[in-house]
Amino acid sequence: MLTRKQHELLMFIHERIKESGVSPSFDEMKEALDLASKSGIHRLITALEERGFIRRLAHRARALEVVKLPQQATTAAPPKGRGAFKPQVVEGGGAPSPSLASAPAANDSRDLPILGKIAAGTPIDAIQHERERLPVPEAMLGGGEHYVLEVQGDSMIEAGILDGDYVIIKKGDTANSGEIVVALVGEEATLKRLRKKGGSIALEAANPKYETRIFGPDQVEVQGKLVGLIRRYH
Secondary structure (H helix, E strand, O other), rough: OOHHHHOOOOOOHHHHHHHOOOOOOOHHHHOOOOOOOHHHHHHHHHHHOOOOOEEOOOOOOOOOOOOOOOOOOOOOOOOOOOOOOOOOOOOOOOOOOOOOOOOOOOOOOOEEEEEEEEOOOOEOOOOOOOOEEEEEEEOOOOOEEEEEEEEEEOOOOHHOOOOEEEEEEEEOOOOOOOOOEEEEEOEEEEEEEEEEOOOOEEEEOOOOOOOOOOOOOHHHHHHHEEEEEEOOOO
8 A cells, every 4th residue: 555645656757757758857756745855755766666666767867667556546636836637547457658768857866875995906894884975866876775885996997997986886685697796705895797607606807917716606795786886086
């Protein structure tokens, strides 16, 4: 069962996509639901996604797809400045809406914690406490929990990851072969490309100066995978 605000947001997104072909911006959603900040919209979207009503479209900036509507959809409260709309009632699970994207608003960002440094070279101790926060564009993110690490070392330069870069990591304990991950080996963390080879796991550098390291499956713990990168020029 959806809360009133979850239901209002779902119907607003559904109607906006049906009317204009694009999902509304976070500012438009905040104004429509009369919320004080966009953080409330983030929480509502996450809740709707977890319940299977909407889906974030990968590799598309701030794009949402309505997967289904409640069994008894009702007209949501009209957004400020707009007349009431009449949503289409979808019985049962509903049908997916077309996959449509919209351009990101310039101020759509999320403050993520910087948890310390990660080695792109010889593993270093992982720092697991927040030292500051970094605003990250929503276009680089999707569902789930994210954090930021500062890169130290040059073992991933051929993957475009340089010493001093900030990598955006989606928290999780699984990854596909070929993905760049934060891997915990013992008490040390490193940023490497993960390869699954039979019963072994290879942590592969992107610099010929560094050799690939092979471990047993119980020796490596995935802490998250790379989804974005921010570089500062001084």
